Amino acid sequence: SFLTWRLCCEQPLGRRATIVSIKPEFPSEVHNVISRQVTRDSIVILFYCICNTVCFPCRHKYPACSCRKIHSDAKPKDPFTLAQKDLMSLYDDIKKELFVSKEELKSLCDYYFDGKGKAIRPMIVILMARALNIHSNGAGDLLPGQRAVAMISEMIHTASLVHDDVIDGSDKRRGKRTINDLWGERKAILAGDFILSAASMALARIVCVYSLLFLGVEIIFVCDTGEFMQLGSKENESERFKHYLEKTFKKTASLIANSCKAVSILVNADPDVHEIAYQYGRNVGIAFQLVDDVLDFTAGASQLGKPSAADLKLGLATGPVLFACQQFPELHAMIMRRFSSKGDVDRAWQYVVQSDGVEQTNFLARRYCEEAIRHISRLRPSAERDALIALTHMVLARDK
Amino acid sequence: MAARCDRSCVVKQPIAKHPGPSNWSKAVSDAEKIVGYPTSFMSLRCLLSDEFSNVAMHVKKLVGTQHPLLNTARGFVYDSRNNFQMRGLVVLLLSKAAGPSHTSSDALAQDMVSGIYPSQRNLAEITELIHTAFLVHCGVVNLKEWTASDGLLKDMEFGNKMAVLSGDFLLANACTGLAQLNNTKVVELISSAIGDLVQGIYYENSNNTEENNLTTKVDTTAWEEQTFLSHGALLAKSCQAAMELAQHDKKSQRLAYKYGKHLSLGHKLNSDLQPFVKSNVGEQVSFSFSAAPVVFHRHIVGPERWQQQLQQAKTMRNQLDYSKLLAAVKSEKGLSLAVNLCCYHGNRALEAIQAFPSSEARSALENIASAITKF
Numbered sequence: 039s040f041l042t043w044r045l046c047c048e049q050p051l052g053r054r055a056t057i058v059s060i061k062p063e064f065p066s067e068v069h070n071v072i073s074r075q076v077t078r079d080s081i082v083i084l085f086y087c088i089c090n091t092v093c094f095p096c097r098h099k100y101p102a103c104s105c106r107k108i109h110s111d112a113k114p115k116d117p118f119t120l121a122q123k124d125l126m127s128l129y130d131d132i133k134k135e136l137f138v139s140k141e142e143l144k145s146l147c148d149y150y151f152d153g154k155g156k157a158i159r160p161m162i163v164i165l166m167a168r169a170l171n172i173h174s175n176g177a178g179d180l181l182p183g184q185r186a187v188a189m190i191s192e193m194i195h196t197a198s199l200v201h202d203d204v205i206d207g208s209d210k211r212r213g214k215r216t217i218n219d220l221w222g223e224r225k226a227i228l229a230g231d232f233i234l235s236a237a238s239m240a241l242a243r244i245v246c247v248y249s250l251l252f253l254g255v256e257i258i259f260v261c262d263t264g265e266f267m268q269l270g271s272k273e274n275e276s277e278r279f280k281h282y283l284e285k286t287f288k289k290t291a292s293l294i295a296n297s298c299k300a301v302s303i304l305v306n307a308d309p310d311v312h313e314i315a316y317q318y319g320r321n322v323g324i325a326f327q328l329v330d331d332v333l334d335f336t337a338g339a340s341q342l343g344k345p346s347a348a349d350l351k352l353g354l355a356t357g358p359v360l361f362a363c364q365q366f367p368e369l370h371a372m373i374m375r376r377f378s379s380k381g382d383v384d385r386a387w388q389y390v391v392q393s394d395g396v397e398q399t400n401f402l403a404r405r406y407c408e409e410a411i412r413h414i415s416r417l418r419p420s421a422e423r424d425a426l427i428a429l430t431h432m433v434l435a436r437d438k
Numbered sequence: 439m440a441a442r443c444d445r446s447c448v449v450k451q452p453i454a455k456h457p458g459p460s461n462w463s464k465a466v467s468d469a470e471k472i473v474g475y476p477t478s479f480m481s482l483r484c485l486l487s488d489e490f491s492n493v494a495m496h497v498k499k500l501v502g503t504q505h506p507l508l509n510t511a512r513g514f515v516y517d518s519r520n521n522f523q524m525r526g527l528v529v530l531l532l533s534k535a536a537g538p539s540h541t542s543s544d545a546l547a548q549d550m551v552s553g554i555y556p557s558q559r560n561l562a563e564i565t566e567l568i569h570t571a572f573l574v575h576c577g578v579v580n581l582k583e584w585t586a587s588d589g590l591l592k593d594m595e596f597g598n599k600m601a602v603l604s605g606d607f608l609l610a611n612a613c614t615g616l617a618q619l620n621n622t623k624v625v626e627l628i629s630s631a632i633g634d635l636v637q638g639i640y641y642e643n644s645n646n647t648e649e650n651n652l653t654t655k656v657d658t659t660a661w662e663e664q665t666f667l668s669h670g671a672l673l674a675k676s677c678q679a680a681m682e683l684a685q686h687d688k689k690s691q692r693l694a695y696k697y698g699k700h701l702s703l704g705h706k707l708n709s710d711l712q713p714f715v716k717s718n719v720g721e722q723v724s725f726s727f728s729a730a731p732v733v734f735h736r737h738i739v740g741p742e743r744w745q746q747q748l749q750q751a752k753t754m755r756n757q758l759d760y761s762k763l764l765a766a767v768k769s770e771k772g773l774s775l776a777v778n779l780c781c782y783h784g785n786r787a788l789e790a791i792q793a794f795p796s797s798e799a800r801s802a803l804e805n806i807a808s809a810i811t812k813f
Binding site for chain 1: 603616
């Protein structure tokens with residue numbers, strides 16, 4: 039199967055739909071073969087290397103996942119409905135944490151906690167916590183610390199959004215004007231810093247597990263450096279792809295993965311279970327971001343709440359462009375100059391549309407979701423666990 | 439790679455001596471010898487990372503623009519003889535002055551290097567990281583207020599990006615370091631200090647706008663409260679945290695907090711007072727309207743007289759004659775009020791440190807505290 043897979047990959051202009059049928063179950067020696075044969079046009083091969091060494095570690099040699107067979111008869115509950123009750127007081131709880139005496143600063147800090155966000159991170163954390171509690175004790179009741187982790191994950195995410203908008207110069211977010219657009223950049227940065235400090239205070243106060251605390255605060259660090267890495271452009275194509283996946287992990291997945299691990303540590307002492315939680319969060323997070331990158335090309339401005347091809351305009355080469363670059367080497371120069379010449383953004387966009395970059399990125403996202411399902415299926419069955427599985431499909435199917 | 443080389447050259451360069459209060463400089467440089475080495479915390483962990491060398495490279499592109507980040511970066515290298523990294527130094531000195539606590543185990547005492555626990559050294563570094571992060575974040579420019587005559591908007595956008603990212607990077611590093619201290623009380627203390635800083639800076643920013651400057655009245659108590667948030671909370675809470683890390687009792691923690699609080703307030707007053715007490719004839723004077731003597735003066739004379747004085751200090755071309763305004767401030771009680779308050783805080787800091795056993799570190803802290811009461 040390895041040979042057929044390689045043949046697929048070595049046809050740079052061919053449709054690669056056939057890849058879907060190939061499972062990433064290579065013996066470890068194959069990795070070495072692959073890495074030795076990395077050529078200029080073989081980003082796909084490199085991807086498999088990364089996947090095999092990083093996200094599909096060899097020590098986890100499980101049979102192909104059987105979860106869907108067991109639970110295909112009962113339709114899983116919608117994750118949003120299932121977590122709704124636990125998330126009802128989320129925004130009120132957050133606002134209580136943001137204790138500021140000055141009225142204007144308070145309204146800035148509360149601005150995005152208006153209940154209009156998707157709250158996808160707290161939802162995953164809550165469902166994961168309940169699924170883990172059932173797995174460990176047979177009872178699903180949430181612990182106060184787990185609730186706090188859900189809240190803190192949303193706070194950290196929002197703080198990074200506020201800073202992102204300043205960095206990107208965005209004037210719209212979730213259909214309303216951004217903080218920097220309304221109050222100016224200086225105040226926006228301070229508001230972000232304040233939310234961050236409140237999150238780390240909440241972390242210190244509510245969660246008394248040191249290891250967990252460490253994880254939680256490290257998230258901020260990792261997220262931020264993820265943003266940092268957007269600045270450099272890598273010369274080498276395989277380096278660039280590796281860098282892209284790394285960035286994707288840090289930007290979105292690390293927060294979800296570490297939060298999932300955190301709720302696990304709170305209820306269970308088994309490191310294997312922590313790993314399940316972490317890997318689910320990690321893989322879903324990467325898939326989520328990959329789909330986000332695709333939507334940047336496919337969704338209209340009205341759907342996503344921000345203008346299309348925003349990443350290109352910021353000089354960032356995401357998955358679809360990197361894949362398109364294999365078919366259209368002309369893109370290489372544009373990536374290197376970060377789409378800064380006149381007409382670069384439009385031309386790059388055209389190349390992406392003509393290539394199968396979007397399909398390939400979607401395919402990649404699907405692989406990550408399958409990986410997430412494989413991990414979470416090791417938990418004892420529960421409505422929450424199945425909702426987490428259903429969520430992966432929703433991540434792939436979302437169009438905004 | 440090139441960036442890394444450049445940076446290390448910058449760090450190793452002999453630091454230009456900034457003209458400033460000599461008492462203060464002497465007290466600080468003497469004190470640095472006591473804690474083992476010059477307190478160059480920042481160069482250790484952060485500046486050697488790839489991310490930061492990336493930034494250093496990009497900051498170079500800002501040279502020639504008007505972005506405030508450049509000034510912050512410049513001060514980072516040249517101003518270190520003055521109050522730069524003063525916070526970290528004070529945390530180290532206090533840690534040493536307090537010594538090992540009676541309740542901590544001997545095993546822990548073995549980790550001490552020149553009388554300071556490793557965790558306390560980390561705390562000192564974290565304190566500096568946070569302080570610098572906010573210096574950098576304060577350099578963010580409001581783009582809508584930027585006019586074409588000020589320079590290219592593109593440069594400002596780029597500068598903002600760098601300021602946000604590098605500030606976040608420093609702050610995130612501080613948070614990671616904080617978590618590694620493994621002490622929830624310390625995490626809470628320092629996190630709350632970050633919150634205080636934000637509130638203090640936010641307040642200062644909104645007070646510094648032109649219209650607010652003329653209308654708001656601030657008395658000494660209100661000034662102290664605000665200044666504590668923006669200039670004192672971080673040091674006070676870091677000092678307290680240093681005691682907590684060595685398992686010192688509540689009383690020592692309270693004293694350390696006091697020392698940090700009064701020292702920072704006194705230090706702020708001292709630097710605010712500089713343009714008013716220096717008698718450099720012929721030199722161009724300039725001062726901020728938010729400087730303590732001006733704030734107190736305005737509170738004493740009331741808004742109407744202040745408006746009058748502002749009008750009188752205006753030249754033909756509608757420019758402010760600062761020396762005239764300075765004379766107006768000097769003629770009233772605002773200045774002496776600020777001087778007295780400065781001495782008060784310096785003395786309270788001295789008082790707090792007296793409770794610690796006599797040592798080299800304690801005398802250094804005494805010297806620093808008395809330096810701020812001299813002009």
